[in-house]
Amino acid sequence: MASSIESLPPGILAYILSRTPVKTIVYSKCVCKKWRSLLSEPYFVDLHLSRSHTCLVIHQEGSLSKCNIFKLGELEDKPDSFNIYHDPVMKIKFGLGFRYSVMHLSGTINGLTCIWHYSGSDETYICNPVTREYTLLPEHKIIRKPLPAVSYGFGFIAARNQYKVVRFYQGGYPLNQDLYKSDCEVYTLGTGMWRSLGQVPVGLGGCQNGVFLNGNLHWLAHDQHHITSDLVCTFDLEREFSELAASAPLVDENMNSAFRSLGVLGGCLCLCDNTSECEFVIWVRQDYGMKECWTKEIVIENDFETQLYKTVHVLTVLTGGSILMVVHNGHMFTYHRESKTLQRLDISWTKDFSICNVMVYVPSFIRLKSFMSERVLIF
Structure with a gap:
């Protein structure tokens, strides 16, 4: 044979x-x-x-061992059943020998993942969990202390086969006039250097991931005159130009805008709004690029423990039409549109470590060594 x-x-x-x-x-x-x-x-x-079939990359952290583990969860996605499986071999472990450090999964594109690590200074990694390759990007041009309010985005320009990391650094303080301004840097994989785009009049908050869709990255934002996150910052990867476009559905000024998140639902930009005490809403922007075009796609009565006062993220739409979502505390659940019911997922292999972040991941065998000017190491 x-x-x-x-x-x-x-x-x-x-x-x-x-x-x-x-x-x-x-x-x-x-x-x-x-x-x-x-x-x-x-x-x-x-x-x-x-x-390649859609998977999940799950970032877990051990409180005692001080290590970060990135696991791949394979989706068993059938019209009549759904489950998430994990192969113990397919994981990457970061051992952190620091007294205080933060590691954050910032984005995934075509099997490559972007990871931000902070321990007194910023470090940005690109890795491929399948090939077990990783590279530490050069030191940032903009370096400030203490722990900054930094937001990342990771995207891809198909026509040029270019992967770009976009970094917004908001270094102001409450009494600082630059509180609602951000410094922007861009790194194109394979160039070996960060490029500064200067300061932009927008604030993004801290540790918010850019959502990649239609060649653009998107963040919830506020301008110099607004504190609530009622705008969407759109960054065009090809033109390397950012703008505040398409106002997001307004949030009550007394509610915490941190309980809102952007995502992709059915090929459209969506916004998960969990600021209300009585309902959880998913808004969808049907006509991409136009203003004031948000519509209520899904409304769920806020009567279960995983919703109230937590940030909810849309992950993907399953074969049967259900929506897979994750709550900030790491609990995953599905919402069945036809029956309008929620089902919490019990994933036994995630219980040893706390879940920090979950993202949709498409496995690939793209080699980081194929990008010039990158020093590639193996896990």
Whole structure:
């Protein structure tokens, strides 16, 4: 059987292997030099990515061991059933030997993940959990202390095959006139340097991830004259231009705007609003790029423990039409539109460590070594 498989033309062999699970492909590289070479070719990498199934990357933190673990959760997504599985082999562990540090999952694109680490200074990593490669980006041009209010975004320009990290640094204090201004930096993977775009008249709050959609990154924001997050900051990755566009649905000034988050639902920008005491709302911006076009897509009575006074994030829409969401405390649940019911997920393999963040992840075999000017290390 093995000899018959090896005799197949490379194109057919690549087609077959591209449809196998990620772990199987990793093990297949050890079969022979021919397979290892084939599975490293750009053709196979692109073919596999085009067929790769959606997973989750789950960032967990251990309070005693002071380590951060990034696990891949495979989705069993069928019309009549849903579950999340974890292969113990597919994980990455960061050991932090610091007394105080913060690690934050900032974005995922095509199998690459952006991670921000702060321990007296800012560090930005790009890694691929599948190939187990990572690179520490050069030191930022803008360095301030103490712990800054910093927001990241990670996006991709398909026409140029460019991956960009966008960083907004809000370093003002309550009595500082620059409180609602941010310094902006951009890093293009493979260039080896950060570029400063100067100061922009927008405040984003701290540790907010940019949502990537239609070539742009989006954050909830406020301008120099507003404290509440009632605007959307849109950053065009190609033009490297940011603007305050399309006002978000207004929030009561007495409510905490931190209980709102942006996401993607059905290919549209959405906003999860959990500021009300009686209901949780998902707003959807149907006509992308136009102002005042938010509509109430989903309204859920706020009568269960995972909603009240917490931030909720939309992850993905499942095969049967249900919506997979995660609460800030790490609990995941599904909302079934037809029955209008919620179902909390009991994931046993996430209980040893507290969940810090969950993001949609599409596994790939993109090699960081393919980007020039990057010093690549292996986990």
